Structures are given as C-alpha cells and as structure tokens.
Amino acid sequence: MKIRIKFTKEEPVKYLGHLDIMRFFQRCFNRAGVMMQYSEGFNPHQKMSFAMPLGLGITSSGEYLDCFIEDGQNLEKIKEDMNKVSGDGFRVISIKELKEGAIKAMAAVAYASYDVSVCKEIPSEKVLEGAEAFLNTESYIVLKKTKKREQEVDIRPLVKELSARDNVIRMTLSAGSEDNVKAETVAKAVFDLMGIDYQREKITMNRLDLYAEGMIPLEDLDTISP
Amino acid sequence: MGSKPALPDRILLSIEKPARYTGGEVNSIMKDRDQVAIRFAMCFPDLYEIGMSHLGMQIIYSMLNERDDIWCERVFSVWPDLHQIMKEENIPLFALESQDPVKDFDFLGITLQYEMAYTNVLSLLDLAQIPIHAKDRKDDDVIVIGGGPCTANPEPLAPFFDMFYIGEGETVYYELMDIYKANKQVGGSRDEFLLKAANVPGIYVPSFYEAIYNEDGTIRSFGPKKEYDGKVPLQILRQVVPDLDETFYPDKPVIPYVQATQDRAVLEVMRGCIRGCRFCQAGIIYRPCRIRSLDFLKKYAKYIIENTGYEELSLTSLSTSDYPYFAELMDFLVKEFSHRKVNISLPSLRIDEFSLDIMSKVQDVRKSSLTFAPEAGTQRLRDVINKGISQEDILEGSEMAFHGGWNKVKLYFMLGLPTETDEDVKGIAELSELIAELYYDTVPKEERLGKIQITVSTSFFIPKPFTPFQWEPMYQPETYLEKAGLLNATIKDQLNQRSIRYNWHDAKTSVIEGLLARGDRRVAQIIEDVYENGASFDAWTDHFDYEKWIRAIDRSPLGLDFYVYRRRDLDEILPWDFIDSGVPKEFMKKEYAKALAEKVTPNCKEKCSGCGAAVFKGGICFENKN
Structure with missing residues (x-):
C-alpha cells in the first residue's frame, strides 16, 4: 500500500x-x-x-x-x-x-505557504508597509545564481498571496521543479521595499503547507478518505 | 523537551553540519537541571560523528543517567569553523542536552581513546573557559576526570586533569559520585574531595604524586608527595569488571541524527582477548578475557534493535571468533532479524570454513572482503610478536573463500617490529603474491568474478605501555619510509603486482603517537606548547602539523631521542609503573625475553601462562579451571 x-x-x-x-x-x-x-x-x-x-x-x-x-x-x-x-x-x-x-x-507540488516572522525591533506598521509595497509592484527582479551563471528572474508573478499582520508575513509561493521561489528571497524583497538592511537573523521562517495545482493540500490529493 | 540552543541561528546557519551541536536526538536524556545533585559532562574529544560511534561513552552515559540524582550529558570537540566563532564571540563550550556551559557542571569526564586527541583536550578545556591546569582550578570549578585506554599511561596529561579513572568505567563511578555528593553536602573543599577520591580504587589524582629524575632524564623515583605520604595509595589498581553480565549495558543508545562514522547498533560480545600478541596493549590491559553470556546477548540484541530501529547490528570484541557460543549466537540473530531486514556485521573474525559459512549468510560476498591481520611477513617474526596465525592458515582460508566467491582480500601488517630484517619486510610482499597466485591457481577462469584485489596496509609499530615491547625503541620517520619503500618495490617486482595495492600510514604521526604513548609528565609541556601554537585535530591527517610538533619538542629539554628512539633499560622506572594492571612487569619481561628468543606463548585457552590477571577473579582464568 x-x-x-x-x-x-x-x-x-x-x-x-x-x-x-x-x-x-x-x-x-x-x-x-x-x-x-x-x-x-x-x-x-x-x-x-x-x-x-x-x-x-x-x-x-x-x-x-x-x-x-x-x-x-x-x-x-x-x-x-x-x-x-x-x-x-x-x-x-x-x-x-x-x-x-x-x-x-x-x-505534484505547485505551491508552498510560509509564515516569515520579522524581529520585534522592526515596527509592525513598517512590515505592513513593505508587504503592501511588494503587492503593489508589477515586477520585482532578483539575480538568481546557479552553479554556472547568473540569471534575472521576476519573482512577483511567483508570489500568489502575501499579507502581513503582527510582524508575520504570510505568503503563498510557486514551488516545485518548474517555477520556484524561496521564502527568504521574498522576505529580502520586502526588506528592500521597507528600506531596511536584510540579515538572516532578523527573520524566522516556518513552512505551513504544500499544495498541488488548484491549491489542494497534498494531504488531500489522490488520497483515500478512511 | 528541547533546550534553548546555546548558539543563535545566525551562527548555526554559517557553519558546517549545525545539527552536530543542537542535541535533541532520539534516546538522549533530558532532566530538570534543578532536580539533580550532580551534573556530569561526558566528553569525547573529537568530532560528533566520531564520538557518537563509541560504545564506551554510551555505556557511561546510560549508567550515570540511571541515577535520578545525576544528569549526564554529552560534549564533543567543535570543528575549527565553529571553534573560531565561539572564541571570537566568547561563547563557552556547552553540553548537547541542556546546551548549558560545561564550566558550570560538577564533572567533565573526558574519554582518552587515542593519543592524537590530546591537543583536542586542551582545545576544549580552553573553549570551555576552564583553567587548563588543574592547579589553577578553584573550589567551584568543574572536576576534570580522564578515562579510557590511554589512561594506561596518563602522565603526559597529568597537569591538565584533576583525576584519572584507570580501568573499566563500570566499577567505581557510583562510589565516586556518592563521595562527591557527601563532600558537597558538608561544604567540603575541592582538595578534600580529591583526597577522598584518591582513595577510591582505580582513581589517580596526579597532583598528589611527584617524580624525581636522574641526571640522564630517567625517573629516579615516583610516588606520593611528602605531604600526601601515607594518605594516598602507592599503586593504583586498574579497575576491571569481573563479570560482564553484571554490568550496565545501554539498551537505549542515543541515535545520532548526523550520521556517525559507525552508524549501527553495537553488541560487545566479549572483552579482552586470549591471544597475547606482544605488541597489543588492549590484549594486556583488558585481561582477563571475559565473555557475555548467550542469554545476555540475545536479550540485549533484541532490546537495542527495538529501541533504535537500526538496520545493522555489529558484534564487537577484540577477536569475535574466540567467542565460545558464536555459532549459537549467529543462529539466533539470523533467525530473529532476517525478516526485519537487520544486517549483521562481523569485524574481527578469523577466516575459516565456519566463519566463511556465516559470512556468506549475512553479507554480500561480491561486495565484502576478507580481512587477515598477519601483522608480520615471516613466520619467524610472527613468532616474535606471538601472532598465532600461520601462512597455511591464511592460504587455506583464502582458498576456501575464493571458492565461496570472494575475490577481495585485505591484509594488515606492521613495519618496524622488534628484530625485523629486510627479509621480514619482503616477506609481506611474498605472502601477498602467494595469495594472488593461489587465486589464479585454484579458481578456474570461468568461475572468476574479475581479478583478485589485494590491499596491503602497513602501520608502523608503536611500542605501548603494558606490553612486552614497552622497552623497545622506534625508528626515525625516514627509516620507516625506507621500509615502506622496500616493501613497495618488492611488490612492484612481482608477477601479480597489478593485483596488489599497497598503502602505508604516516610515519611522522606514528613518531608523535610514540612520544605521547610512553611520555612522562614532562611531555605535558610539549603538548601545551604545540596547542598554543595552533595544533588541534592531530588525528585528522589534514590537520596534523609535524613541523609544529618538532618545534615544540625542540624547545623542551628532552626530545624524541629520549622518549622515542631510545631502548629503555629493563630496570628503568617507567612512567606508568605506579599502575597495577594485574599483569606484573615480571611477566612482561619474561614475554619480552621469549620474543627475542622467537618462542611463542600459548593462548589462554590452550594453557594458562600465569600472567597474574587471575587476581581479578573472573573470565577465562576461571572458566578453564572448572
């Protein structure tokens, strides 16, 4: 089985x-x-x-x-x-x-959702501002380094949902072998838009769940209900 | 529940394999730090992956944690990447379970498994922010205690330890802990505790003793300092467990997340060895040879596999073929575990029909190799070292194995053994050639699975305390390399040279190991000097820096000529003479004389040689007399 x-x-x-x-x-x-x-x-x-x-x-x-x-x-x-x-x-x-x-x-993985918690030293209004700024951009280009070369990637279309509340940025991102963006990359972009210097220790990240196309959680995909 | 990590994410994200330092493994033991009377940090002075492979540490860990009043935690050396960060940021070395600084513990127990870890001992004391010298520690500093096989001669580390536990860990730890607790309750000082501890059998407090030297550097006398005369024992009796079935055995070993070097369940079937090879320290200090009963092993094999989920069980001892119930044990293990897909691994087997039959049942013949350790290339030299394996044994075993489908053979030898000549060195090449020829002579072409692959490895003989060769000199590194060169050339001159691969150990490491193995307490200065000049992880080939050692040795009054290259006089006081291993020096002298006369000594099963180990009242010494 x-x-x-x-x-x-x-x-x-x-x-x-x-x-x-x-x-x-x-x-x-x-x-x-x-x-x-x-x-x-x-x-x-x-x-x-x-x-x-x-x-x-x-x-x-x-x-x-x-x-x-x-x-x-x-x-x-x-x-x-x-x-x-x-x-x-x-x-x-x-x-x-x-x-x-x-x-x-x-x-099957197509999306992943995360909570990115931002340290308390940064006011929650500031985080909210950054998140909104990100949502309002049409594109956000980052340099993606692979082993062989550097490539410009627009990560804005890879962010399906993004919201902020009490210093927590909740995001749903494209994931899997085709389109994929890391939560940290998006967090960096939000920091950039807040105008705050990003450092890894300013955030903690928790993955919430993984989904197939149509935002079906993997635990409900092709599974037999008992 | 997990503890708050000692290291922030920022650091953990910047180092190699951070999970080495975060603890929380399955079967690791958490207690309430406020509810225990004694906090014991058990340390293996090497990397996590090495230390977590060690059974002895798991034994002491479980044994101490058995008691509600003690919390024993684990500590390992940190890799240079993190070491540097911790020094820069002033973060003290911490124990894995609680993540609390080791310096706040009651005890730091360091297991001394090999000499090349000695600089790591200093490195971790330093990182733990514990004064390196025992004499500088105050009442509330941790008590640093050393144990393990290297305590056969603890003297080169004497200034760094408050005490050494000499012998097997299962005997007096509880007693020592009780004395500590009682002393603490009455507000006794560190010195008062040390004095009481010094009277526990097997406990050696080096600061209570002193050596007086002759002009030529040798020891004139060794014993308690004047103020401790009559208050501490003259001789320390090595601790030996009489009955292994009565000892504590970890049935829930901690399962490392980061893969350990030996990533499997371990069942110690036997301790000690009946064979009496004259170069082997373990063969003397673990006398008498003692077995665990079949019932004990069956019971623990099941517990350990159930509690760990390991997919491999390894039977260990110095010579597993000598375990008297080996067939019954294997029968049971194969029946019990084959359906659970648990592999059985069998190091230290003598190759004969019986062991080949068993090996073919539990191993993939095509992948596994045969291992022989003749140690010397000629029968003459094997008689000198009392290695009871003959050319016929090796050839017969190989032939049987070839018919069973094996075509990989590993051979282990030593170069630089006492009385060795060029003929003995060449003998190694010749024996290897005979094995190769035997393969082509006895296995018909159509049955061969490729060509024979023989791997010859040589280490350089290092005389160790408590062996009949403890008086022997070593050679200079160049001489070792000449010997290795001669062997290599001889192999390359032979018909089957393409089937034989030869590798040899580093001669320089061997010389330093020789220095540390037989040094006295003046060698401590060299260790400290070389540590201060940046040495650590000397057991790691990439990290070992011979030049650093040589510079430190050159700065000390006595050098390698005195400690390593000198033949010691039979009447000389040796630095470890104050330890009573149960086997008196007279026996070692007798064995040394027999070695030079090329005479063998029968093994304990054949005939008791009256070595003295019967004083421990257990094991083979009594089995034979029934």
Whole structure:
C-alpha cells in the first residue's frame, strides 16, 4: 500500500539535512514496528520519497513523505505508534492511503505557504508597509545564481498571496521543479521595499503547507478518505 | 523537551553540519537541571560523528543517567569553523542536552581513546573557559576526570586533569559520585574531595604524586608527595569488571541524527582477548578475557534493535571468533532479524570454513572482503610478536573463500617490529603474491568474478605501555619510509603486482603517537606548547602539523631521542609503573625475553601462562579451571 505521511519539522530538528531526516524515518518506522515494503536486491531498502526539501534552519508544520508499506495495517495506529517513538520536533499529523496511480508528492507540488516572522525591533506598521509595497509592484527582479551563471528572474508573478499582520508575513509561493521561489528571497524583497538592511537573523521562517495545482493540500490529493 | 540552543541561528546557519551541536536526538536524556545533585559532562574529544560511534561513552552515559540524582550529558570537540566563532564571540563550550556551559557542571569526564586527541583536550578545556591546569582550578570549578585506554599511561596529561579513572568505567563511578555528593553536602573543599577520591580504587589524582629524575632524564623515583605520604595509595589498581553480565549495558543508545562514522547498533560480545600478541596493549590491559553470556546477548540484541530501529547490528570484541557460543549466537540473530531486514556485521573474525559459512549468510560476498591481520611477513617474526596465525592458515582460508566467491582480500601488517630484517619486510610482499597466485591457481577462469584485489596496509609499530615491547625503541620517520619503500618495490617486482595495492600510514604521526604513548609528565609541556601554537585535530591527517610538533619538542629539554628512539633499560622506572594492571612487569619481561628468543606463548585457552590477571577473579582464568 502506498501512503502519504504529513509531519512537522519543528525547532529542535530544523538543522537536520535531507539524508538525516530520511535515516530518522527509516528508524522511526522500525521502532514503531511498521511493516515496510523493501526494494529488491541484496541490500533491500525502504522505498520513500519526500515532497520538497526544506532549507536548513526553516521549521515546518506541513512536510510530506510518500512510502510503501505492507497491506492490512491500521494507519491510525501507525500514526500513534510513530509518535510514541518519534524525536522531539518530528510529529506525524496524518497518514493517508494513496489511490492507485496517484502522482508522487514530489511531482505534484505547485505551491508552498510560509509564515516569515520579522524581529520585534522592526515596527509592525513598517512590515505592513513593505508587504503592501511588494503587492503593489508589477515586477520585482532578483539575480538568481546557479552553479554556472547568473540569471534575472521576476519573482512577483511567483508570489500568489502575501499579507502581513503582527510582524508575520504570510505568503503563498510557486514551488516545485518548474517555477520556484524561496521564502527568504521574498522576505529580502520586502526588506528592500521597507528600506531596511536584510540579515538572516532578523527573520524566522516556518513552512505551513504544500499544495498541488488548484491549491489542494497534498494531504488531500489522490488520497483515500478512511 | 528541547533546550534553548546555546548558539543563535545566525551562527548555526554559517557553519558546517549545525545539527552536530543542537542535541535533541532520539534516546538522549533530558532532566530538570534543578532536580539533580550532580551534573556530569561526558566528553569525547573529537568530532560528533566520531564520538557518537563509541560504545564506551554510551555505556557511561546510560549508567550515570540511571541515577535520578545525576544528569549526564554529552560534549564533543567543535570543528575549527565553529571553534573560531565561539572564541571570537566568547561563547563557552556547552553540553548537547541542556546546551548549558560545561564550566558550570560538577564533572567533565573526558574519554582518552587515542593519543592524537590530546591537543583536542586542551582545545576544549580552553573553549570551555576552564583553567587548563588543574592547579589553577578553584573550589567551584568543574572536576576534570580522564578515562579510557590511554589512561594506561596518563602522565603526559597529568597537569591538565584533576583525576584519572584507570580501568573499566563500570566499577567505581557510583562510589565516586556518592563521595562527591557527601563532600558537597558538608561544604567540603575541592582538595578534600580529591583526597577522598584518591582513595577510591582505580582513581589517580596526579597532583598528589611527584617524580624525581636522574641526571640522564630517567625517573629516579615516583610516588606520593611528602605531604600526601601515607594518605594516598602507592599503586593504583586498574579497575576491571569481573563479570560482564553484571554490568550496565545501554539498551537505549542515543541515535545520532548526523550520521556517525559507525552508524549501527553495537553488541560487545566479549572483552579482552586470549591471544597475547606482544605488541597489543588492549590484549594486556583488558585481561582477563571475559565473555557475555548467550542469554545476555540475545536479550540485549533484541532490546537495542527495538529501541533504535537500526538496520545493522555489529558484534564487537577484540577477536569475535574466540567467542565460545558464536555459532549459537549467529543462529539466533539470523533467525530473529532476517525478516526485519537487520544486517549483521562481523569485524574481527578469523577466516575459516565456519566463519566463511556465516559470512556468506549475512553479507554480500561480491561486495565484502576478507580481512587477515598477519601483522608480520615471516613466520619467524610472527613468532616474535606471538601472532598465532600461520601462512597455511591464511592460504587455506583464502582458498576456501575464493571458492565461496570472494575475490577481495585485505591484509594488515606492521613495519618496524622488534628484530625485523629486510627479509621480514619482503616477506609481506611474498605472502601477498602467494595469495594472488593461489587465486589464479585454484579458481578456474570461468568461475572468476574479475581479478583478485589485494590491499596491503602497513602501520608502523608503536611500542605501548603494558606490553612486552614497552622497552623497545622506534625508528626515525625516514627509516620507516625506507621500509615502506622496500616493501613497495618488492611488490612492484612481482608477477601479480597489478593485483596488489599497497598503502602505508604516516610515519611522522606514528613518531608523535610514540612520544605521547610512553611520555612522562614532562611531555605535558610539549603538548601545551604545540596547542598554543595552533595544533588541534592531530588525528585528522589534514590537520596534523609535524613541523609544529618538532618545534615544540625542540624547545623542551628532552626530545624524541629520549622518549622515542631510545631502548629503555629493563630496570628503568617507567612512567606508568605506579599502575597495577594485574599483569606484573615480571611477566612482561619474561614475554619480552621469549620474543627475542622467537618462542611463542600459548593462548589462554590452550594453557594458562600465569600472567597474574587471575587476581581479578573472573573470565577465562576461571572458566578453564572448572
């Protein structure tokens, strides 16, 4: 059975890299006694894939992992068992079975939403001003550095929604393999429009959720309701 | 719940692998700092990935945390990128669990696993903002205690530690903690505690002792300082656990998030070794050889796998083939774990029909390699070092393995062993060639999975305290390199040279390790000097700076000629003579004489040699007498 797990990656584990998280889940499945499906070959491994990597230092309330488990297991019980043996900061929110032929989470991601919290030294009116200035521009060009070259990218069309309240900028951004913009890039733009020097320590970022086209949360995409 | 990080995001985002420093791993232990009487920082003076691979640390961690009145936390060296930032910003070294500064703890326990970590010890004391010299520490400073195998000769570190725990960690820690607590409750001073501690078996407080030297630099006498005469023991008896089944074993080891070098569950099946190789320190200081019972191992194997979710279990000991219930244990593990997809890894196996059969069940034959450690190239020299493996053993084992599908062989040797001649060095090449030829002679062409791949590795022999070779000199780095050159040339002259890869250790590192292994307390000055001149992470090839060491050694009154290249007199007082390892010096002398006479000593199972370890009342010394 193919399942999709929605989980959190909170403060204490926000510095774990992608491979660290994968090893964590492998072992968490084992500790929870989940019967996993394994790949063929002499060194069988669990088959799992994550929806979208999260930058180091960013927390998340909505991460996704697709994997294969043996049929006939109770998903609610797996969730409970995993949460009993999980690590601080990792919490399973939901486990759902995927329909036959469901698109992989990784391929389905189209949008990601974030809360970017701005430090209290900056007045909330100022943040609001910056956010509104961003919404009112027609284009905002940034230099995107790849390994080989630098490229000018207009990030304004990649920002689907943006609002600010009490020093928190909430944003929904294009995500995935085609159009993608980082929350930090948008935060930098807002700082620029506020006329304030940007530094990474002036913000904290939390990813809220991931969505497919049509703003369908991944936990509801191609999943079978229990 | 997690603790507030000691380092702000700004710093964590700017360094390599920040999760090394943030703690919070599964099975790590959180307590209320206000509800415990003793805070103990357990430190491995190397990088997180190395330290988290170490079983001994997990044992002490779980054992101390078993008690409600103690909170034991972990500390590791920080990599130079963060070290520099912490120095610049005046952030003191912190423990992972609470993220609190180590300097506010009651104890800092540092495990000394290899000599090349000694500069890291100074580096972390410095970063922790703890006075580097024990004599400068005040009543409310942390008590710095050293443990681990290097305490076989703690003298080169004597000025930096308040005390050393000599021997296996499971025996007297609780007693030491109780004494500390009692002393604290009555408002006793640091010195009062140290004096009481010095009378706990196995605890050595270096500041209570002094050495007096002869004009030629050797030790004239060593013992308690005048004011401590009669108040502290003359000899420190190394602590050894008599029955391993009665000891604490971590059934919930901390699971590192950042991948450890040894990223697997570890089951120690046995401690000590019956074989008595004459170069091997562990073979003496962990005597007598003691086993864990089959029931114990079955029980803990299950617990550990269930509590960690590891997909690999490694059986460790100095020589796992000597475990008497090896077949039964493997039978159980294969049955229990194969359906859970847990791999069993088996280092330290002797290659024979039986072990090959087991290995073929638990490993991918095509990927795994056979490992032999003949240590010397000729039978004569193997007799000198008492390495009980013959050319026939190696060739027979290899032949069986070739038929089983193996075609990778790793061979480990030492260069510079006592009495070694050019013939012995060339013997290494010849033995490797014989193995290669054997492959082509015994495996028909159509059955071969490619050509044979032989890897020959040599390290340079380093005489260690508490071995029959403790009096032996080492060679200059150039001489080692000549030996390696001779071996390399001999290999290259042979028919199958293309099948044999040869690599050798760094000769300069070996010489410095030799200095630290057998130094006395005057060597501390060299360590401090080299640290002050920027040395750290000397165990890391890229970081080791020989020139720095040589400059520090040149500034000290006694150099490598005295500590490393000199043959010590049999009657000389050695810096570690005050430690009673259970095996008296007389036994070592006898073994040394037998080595030079090329005579072997039977292993403990064949015949008791009366080494003295029976004093510990356990293990093989008694099994045989039933």
